[in-house]
Amino acid sequence: MEDIFDQQDVRDALATYVGEDEVISSLDMLENIANLPPVNPMHCGMNTVDEWCEGFVDGELILLGGKPKSGKSLLQRTFISNFCKQGTAPIVFTFEEQPRQFLKNFDNGAEDIMFYMPKKLTPGNVDWVLEKMMESKLKKGTKIAFIDHGQYLYEMSDDVGTKEISGVGRKLKTFAVNNDYIIFVIWHITKERVDSIDDLDQSSLRDSGMLAGECDMIFFTFRGVKSSGVSQIEESFLKIEVTRRSGAWKRVIPIRKHGGRFVETGIDF
DSSP: OOOGGGSHHHHHHHHTOOSTTOOOOHHHHHHHHHTSOOOOOBOOSOHHHHHHHTOBOTTOEEEEEEOTTSSHHHHHHHHHHHHHHTTOOOEEEESSSOHHHHHHTTEEEETTOOOBOOSSOOTTOHHHHHHHHHHHHHHHOOOEEEEEOGGGGSOOOTTOOHHHHHHHHHHHHHHHHHHTOEEEEEEEBOOSOOOSGGGOSGGGBTTOTTHHHHOSEEEEEEEEEEEETTEEEEEEEEEEEEETTTOOEEEEEEEEEETTEEEEOOOBO
């Protein structure tokens, strides 16, 4: 079979090619980067998370994992509230809850918090979700999205596999990079028995396959009860499983519920 690169006209065209994807030196790339606008990370309002993750920047895909009732949705509401209070209203896809209940769960309903939502949801279609994100960006200037939860982004069936789920992750990541978005996705875990926050890692993610490889950050929430004499004390933790940009890895933050959101209570190294 003939190799296209054996053709002289192809070789001549490549040898003289000038364009946005031409090959350049690392020194030229550094000069290009120096001329770019500065990167201004967004902050979630939880000081230790912001410090260890160095905030969140355009193009990132962040996964929020945990077992049912572990605080995933509460963490999501915490981030949404804090972003809104900074003047950056996200678009939110509430597949897991009815909008009435979702809005009611904020501190004062949603009266002091304003974000964007599709008037009607279409589950099982990641392309529709991306379309709504772009609509919100063009109409409202949105640059952050929350999806609760990720299993609603594809058609659930017995034969759905790693390839399909990984494809969803790749679409989300590509959209984030190409359109300067920060995307948070809640994801369920597959482990039935989780006794501590240490039991949660990337292998815990349900139907994960290569999904974790598409994510820039992975967080886990854990809620449990410990005995203290005759009393039972509820304890909650947020685990930063991995962050590509800052390098934070397997760091745990004790948290507690306060006024409809999570706050940090101390640091566990």
